[in-house]
Structure formats: C-alpha cells, structure tokens
Amino acid sequence: MAKKTTIPSERRFPTAKQDAVTSVAYDYGTPQSHSPSYRLAYDDYDFIMRDELRAVRLQLELLKPELTQLEENIKATVVIFGSARIFDKETITKSAEQTKKKLNLDPTNSELAFKVGVTERLLKKSHYYDEARKLGKLITQSKKINQHSLTVVTGGGPGIMEAANRGAADVGGKSIGLNIVLPGEQKPNPYITPELCFQFHYFAIRKMHFLMRAVALVAFPGGFGTLDELFEALTLIQTQKIKPIPIILFGEAYWKKLINFDMLVEEGIISPNDLMLFKYAETAKQAWQIIVEHYSS
Numbered sequence: 001m002a003k004k005t006t007i008p009s010e011r012r013f014p015t016a017k018q019d020a021v022t023s024v025a026y027d028y029g030t031p032q033s034h035s036p037s038y039r040l041a042y043d044d045y046d047f048i049m050r051d052e053l054r055a056v057r058l059q060l061e062l063l064k065p066e067l068t069q070l071e072e073n074i075k076a077t078v079v080i081f082g083s084a085r086i087f088d089k090e091t092i093t094k095s096a097e098q099t100k101k102k103l104n105l106d107p108t109n110s111e112l113a114f115k116v117g118v119t120e121r122l123l124k125k126s127h128y129y130d131e132a133r134k135l136g137k138l139i140t141q142s143k144k145i146n147q148h149s150l151t152v153v154t155g156g157g158p159g160i161m162e163a164a165n166r167g168a169a170d171v172g173g174k175s176i177g178l179n180i181v182l183p184g185e186q187k188p189n190p191y192i193t194p195e196l197c198f199q200f201h202y203f204a205i206r207k208m209h210f211l212m213r214a215v216a217l218v219a220f221p222g223g224f225g226t227l228d229e230l231f232e233a234l235t236l237i238q239t240q241k242i243k244p245i246p247i248i249l250f251g252e253a254y255w256k257k258l259i260n261f262d263m264l265v266e267e268g269i270i271s272p273n274d275l276m277l278f279k280y281a282e283t284a285k286q287a288w289q290i291i292v293e294h295y296s297s
Contacts, residue, residue, distance in 0.1 A: 016042060061205045065178070065198045069213070072196060076148035077176065077213045078139045078291065080132060081229050082160025082220030082250070089126040095119055128220050128251065129163045134284035135218065136167020136175065142288070145215055145295045151176060153210065155229075156188045156197065160220045165191035178206050207232050216246040216291045218281075221254045237277055238270075244277070246294045248287045252280035 014022070020043045032038060041047055048057070087095075096119040103112040136152050144150075152168045154161035156177025168175035169191040177192035180200045188197050200206040211217075211233060219230045230249075236242045249255040264270045281287035 058202060058205060061200060061202055062208065065209050066212070068195070068198070069176075072174070074151050074174075074176070074196070075213060076145060076215045077151045077153040079210050079214050079217045079229075080135065080152060080154050080160065080164040080220070081218070081222060081226045082128065082132060082164075083125075083222040083226060084155075084157045084159040084161060085223075086122060086125050086128050086159045086221065088129045088163070089123065092119060092123045092126050096123055125221060125254075128160060131250065131284045132160045132163035132220055133167040133170070135287055136164040137171050138167075138284055138288045140168040140171050140173030140175070142292075145291075148215075150215065151196075151213075153178065153214075154192075155179070155225070156192055157186055158189055160222065162189035162191060165189055178209055180206055203228075211236065211242060214245055215295070216248070218248045218250055218287050219255075220250040234274075234277055238274055246291050247278040248281050248290055249278055250281050250287060252282065255280065 020040055023040050023043065027033070036044070036046065039047070047053065086092075096116070099112060099115050099119055103109060103116055106112060139150050139152050142150055151174055152164050153176040154164045156165075156179035161177070165175045165177060166189075174193040174196060175191065176196040176198070177188050178198050178200060179186060179188050180203065188199075198209070200209075207229060210229060214233075217230075217233050219226055230247070233242075233245075233247060237244050237247070261270075261275055265272050265275065279290050281290060
C-alpha cells in the first residue's frame with residue numbers, strides 16, 4: 001500500500017515580511033548596501049511611488065479593501081450617498097446662529113449675508129440627516145437579502161455619510177466607510193467600524209468598491225460627488241455593465257429641481273425606459289420598502 005504524502009505544516013520559504021525585516025536588520029556599512037537599488041522592491045517607498053508603478057498601486061488599492069471585506073464576510077451592501085454639508089438640526093442651528101451674529105456686527109458684508117442664506121437652506125434639509133440615520137438602522141437590523149446580511153457603506157465623511165454610519169452603530173452593527181485623500185481635511189466619521197474604514201487615492205477604484213457588493217443605492221441630496229457616484233451607477237446599469245439594483249433618489253423635489261430627466265427623454269437623449277432605473281423616496285421606511293419589494297418580487 002502506497003504511503004500517503006504529508007504536506008509540511010510549516011512554510012518552506014520565509015514570508016515577504018520576514019525578509020523585509022531581515023534586509024534592514026544589519027548595516028554592512030558599504031556603498032553597495034546603502035544604495036537605493038539594494039532595497040527590496042516591495043519595501044522601497046520611493047520605487048513604489050514612481051509614476052511607472054501606477055498600475056501596481058491601482059491593483060493594491062483594489063485588493064486591500066477587497067481582501068479585508070472577504071475576511072470580514074461582507075457580501076452584500078447598501079450604498080448611501082449624500083452631501084457632507086447636511087448635518088443634524090442642532091449642528092446647523094448652531095452654525096447659523098454664529099453666522100448671524102457675525103452679520104449683525106458687519107451688516108454690509110455680502111459674503112456673510114450669503115452664508116446666512118445658505119445655512120438657512122441647509123437647516124431645512126437637516127431632516128435628511130435624521131432619515132439617513134433611520135435608514136442605516138433599518139438596513140442593519142434587516143433580515144437577509146439573497147441569503148446575505150446587509151452592511152451600510154458610505155463615503156466615510158461627515159453629513160449624510162456620518163448619519164448612515166451612525167444609524168448602523170446605533171443598533172450595534174458594522175458599517176463601511178470609503179474615504180479618499182483630498183487637499184482639505186477629510187477625516188473618517190467616528191461611526192464607521194474601524195476595521196472597515198478604508199482610504200483611497202484613486203476615485204475610480206473607490207467607486208468600484210461602492211458597487212462591487214451593492215444590492216441597492218440610495219442618493220440623498222448632494223453636490224458634485226453625489227452626482228458623480230449616482231450617474232456612474234445609472235450609466236453602468238443602463239449599459240448593462242452591472243446587473244440592475246434599486247436606485248433610490250431621496251427627496252423628489254430636490255432631485256427634480258436639480259435634474260430635468262423628462263427633458264432628456266423629450267430630447268431623445270435617453271429612452272423613456274431609462275426613467276425606470278430609479279425611484280423616489282421621502283422617508284427611510286419608503287426607501288427600505290422599495291429595496292425589500294425589489295428582492296421579494
């Protein structure tokens with residue numbers, strides 16, 4: 001009878017990390033060992049940052065969040081987009097009062113007058129923060145869809161993004177934040193699950209991660225970033241690059257004022273059927289019901 005071949009339990013080769021440590025453990029004090037060319041390629045910061053290595057960095061940025069989410073068993077997400085400038089009522093009220101005080105001291109300051117108007121309009125939108133928080137709770141507490149538990153994912157910043165992550169945290173659930181490096185400060189909000197808080201350099205890879213596990217997308221009122229992410233998803237579904245998922249525009253009046261979808265149909269730029277790619281919702285319950293009905297039909 002032939003003997004069974006046993007596979008050694010220990011690695012035959014040192015790990016890349018072990019060799020990286022060994023490579024700098026000794027200082028030979030020679031011009032050769034001090035030369036940049038002598039550094040291990042994968043442990044050479046200056047080498048990895050070269051323009052010619054962009055393809056490698058793109059791959060790393062795709063793989064790191066992917067492997068982490070696999071390890072955390074994240075299989076289905078609901079993406080929540082929205083403005084970083086829409087906060088809860090208390091926060092916006094405080095900001096509005098401070099701006100009004102400044103204007104009272106300098107009543108001819110047109111810039112301050114404009115800011116007062118902006119904060120008043122943002123105050124009217126503060127209920128969206130509350131609804132995003134409620135939606136984060138509903139998603140996190142939900143029963144499985146397609147046999148998978150759902151995880152909230154946002155852009156990781158303040159405003160609507162914070163509200164959705166906060167809702168998940170309110171009920172003890174995990175949530176994901178996909179931050180991106182920007183010239184101004186863009187720190188992750190404190191409600192993201194720390195081990196699921198990622199930072200990106202490339203917008204393109206970040207947007208891929210928004211959709212790779214998405215079973216639904218909810219767009220709250222927002223600006224350029226929200227529009228970019230929304231139309232990326234609409235385009236991919238329209239062109240059949242990804243399977244259809246519920247896309248929900250939160251706040252019908254806002255979106256109809258912002259985008260004249262009917263004009264695009266009338267001008268022949270999109271087809272009437274393209275208007276079926278999204279639905280409107282006014283409350284967290286309505287948005288959640290749209291998602292549930294899509295997967296129960």
